Amino acid sequence: MKKGRSATLFILAVIIIISLAFAGFKGVEIGGWEFKSFDKAITKGLDLQGGVSVLMEITDENLSSEDLEKNLEKTKQLLDLRVNKLGVAETTVTAEGDRRIRIDIPGQFDSKEIVDSLQKTGNLTFKDSEGNEVLNGKDVEEASVMTDNTTGKPVVTLKLNEEGKQKFAEATEKNLNKTISIYMDEDLISSPVVESVISGGEAIITGSKTVDEAKNLAGLINSGALPVTLKVASIESVGAQLGAEAMPNAMKAGAVGILLIFLFMIFNYRMLGVIASITLTLYTMLVLIVFVEANVTLTLPGIAGFLLTIGMAVDANVLIFERIKEEMAKGVSAKSAVKAGFHNALSSIVDSNVTTVIAALVLYFMGTGPVKGFAVTLMIGIVLSMFTAIFITRKLTEWAINMGMLSKPWHFKVKRG
Template sequence: MRIRNIIKCLIAVVIILCAFFTLVFSPIPSMRQGLVLPFGVVKPFPDSIKQGLDLQGGTHIVLEAEDTPGAPVTDDSVKRAVSIVERRINEMGLTEPLVQQEGAKRIIVELPGEKNPEKAIETIGKTAVMEFKDESGTTQLTGKDLKTAKEQIDNGHKNVVAIEFTDQGAKKFADLTAANVGHRIAILLDGKVLTNPVVNEAITGGKAVITGSNTLEEAKRLAILLRSGALPVKLKVMEVRTIGPSLGQDSKIKSERAFAIGILLIMLFLIIIYRIAGIVANLALLVYVVILLGVLKYLEATLTLPGIAGIILSMGFAVDANILIFERFKEEVLVGKSLRSSMETGFKRAFSTILDANVSVMIAAIVLMLMGSGTVKGFAVNLALGLIVSMFTAIVVSRSLLTWFINTGLVLNPRWYGLNRPIPAHLKKGEQK
């Protein structure tokens, strides 16, 4: 039993340390504020986790799908457009965007930290229909024949987009170039000519380059459009709203203040009611916060106001779990058992209740994750992660700390565990019952 407890303590310590170092250390030095050490950069907690639009500001964009000849708006086409827009934004390297469908035709895009939305709109809003046409104006290949595209600088120090065709596309391109030696082939994007070179010889390698980009950034945007594919419907920008950092900072300050006040009140309540056990619960609560934030940092999750609400709710379950354990512990002491025996029995009796409560809430969180979107999904994910961490801190951390307090023999008076009654005779003698 003693060896098993030691192993549990070691596992708990390792998890806590891993979470702490994940949270406050970044392996790559950056321009952001922090203490640079040989093995990484120490950052304050608020700077170590990505923050959403409502906390750090950014850009809110509303797109609407439009009917065009041959491309009517359907639910399936809008869903595919959402997927393509999300892919384009991810390839642009923007931090944790939110892309979701709203109603039948609208797509909501949120870009946290993005203060210059024009370039983003230029990339995500383009239909990006690519065509290869001969001199007669006949379309011989389309973007569907492309396998991949990558921006690069050629030997002449020009910014180009290197493209590679699919097997079928490579054959089509070889036939097209072989049939048009000495003639021009136009490469168009949304009807605009990107380049119009003269074919000198048949190209059979299944690869080509598109010139005409003035900068490497422009070539990168073109490559993103080609990789993501054409939108199934035309998207019109209906609204662009920039949320300033001051508004986000105000929400952040209020959230931090509410979080701090709530934590302090909970800690004070636990100490007043449960004394030593309350101190144990508070230590476990601090461990809970460190582990959960460490997990969020490791998963590169974005912290939003709904996400904070999910964390606070799961924190309530962590506190409830400790209260259940301590109440069962007190009941066992009141019937005359020793502190150590009461602690073991109390944890066993409380475990099933804690498990049932957490499982029922976890089911609801999973449903929200699967059925919800955007802020609802963020709330559900943080709630689910918080529930898992709260189970660990209540069952392992609280138990280990309480066991240590009792085994030291320094505090044996039940009054220090929230029991206002005289110390039993068998506890004075150190007997186990």
């Protein structure tokens, strides 16, 4: 009964792992439900799909180091919010030095409109016909885009906070049949005539020619005014073709590397090598699933980190298998050799992986951009490699022994004297 149960569990585990691998790399659609392939589901970085990298610099000179540090962080957060409000997905906003902020925008190649929006300080003001400010962006609670039922054109609707509601009611009462002009920074957006007192706390900005233009304006208003003035220090573009070629090439290199690892393990450890190959397949799937669920942005350095963890996962298996072979050479049974091998290798595996995790944490907290991506993939990979090596490999090995797949010394490539 034990042999049959172990055989059933082993075969079932192998089928599940192979099915998961097939679905992950090819994609599956069942009854309208789609399991996207990893190529479609994983968020790709700038170097894998092309795009634009914009480096912004603070131009204000009269700032103390304390104010500069505080404004840099606030500006970074506002730019991140602003870019995402503009509908640009998968962006990375990082500080470089004490005056510069880099915005990586994958998949976007026409950067002019985005750069123009980033450079605006985002200071919204309402002025009466005499040029007096009656309202500003701080009085706005939320901006959204709607279509005017009369003209069919997009408009930006503003919902004012309590203070803004009172200010706007007073301003419209004083300026009946006069204009209240709306400015974004120094640019005049619209200059409507006040036809009635507006006390409901809502205002409408007209003048947007397209929905995208209205969304940009709403995004600027929602993100708020920047505390400093910015200029573009540099713009770097990665072409769509270059980015498109990078991903397949990286996947081919990874596939060849993994295949060579499988062949090495099978040649050196025979049936144990087969089990290691099955486990590494599961490990690869688990890492990629975590990338998808955690919305990790995969870059070329990230792929390098991922492949490095595969090597570390193999290293863990090598440590275990060598200990098992040492026990088998002493003449003990396969079951005892496996138990002793895993026990003896555990401390070495934990020590080596913990030190690597510490190094990855240092890279994550001290590094920026691609370095952080490398560190994240490295940490995820290390944790999962320990799990698969210590638990999955052990369980598959125990089942293989119970079903008779691992019993003789040559199954382990061991020669007894």
